[in-house]
Amino acid sequence: MKLFGAAARDGRGTPGEVLLADGxxxxxxxxGAVNVEEIQPEGKARxxxxxxxxxxxxxxxxxxx
Numbered sequence: 001m002k003l004f005g006a007a008a009r010d011g012r013g014t015p016g017e018v019l020l021a022d023g024x025x026x027x028x029x030x031x032g033a034v035n036v037e038e039i040q041p042e043g044k045a046r047x048x049x050x051x052x053x054x055x056x057x058x059x060x061x062x063x064x065x
Contacts, residue, residue, distance in 0.1 A: 001064075004046065005037025016064040025049045027064060 011019045011026055011033025020026035025036045040046040 001042055002040040002046075003034075003036045003038075004040070006034040007037075009033045009035050014063065018058055018060050018062045018064070021053055021058045021060055021062075023050045023053065025053060025058070 009026060009032060011028055013019050013028030013033070015028055015030055017028040018025070019028055019033055020035075025039070026033050027036065036049050038046055039049050039052045041052070
C-alpha cells in the first residue's frame with residue numbers, strides 16, 4: 001500500500017495506529033501524526049482516501065503495519 005499527500009499533524013498513538021478515519025485518515029507516527037490525502041492499495045489504482053475509507057471500513061484504533 002502506498003500513501004500520498006501526507007502532511008504532519010499533532011497526534012499521539014502507537015506508530016501506525018489510526019487516529020481519525022472520518023473522511024480524513026490520520027495515522028500516528030514516531031512523533032506526532034500524518035494526514036493522508038490519497039492511497040494506492042496493492043494492485044489497485046490510486047484513489048482519494050475518503051473513497052477508500054468508505055469502501056474499506058477502517059476504524060480508529062486499527063494499525064497499519
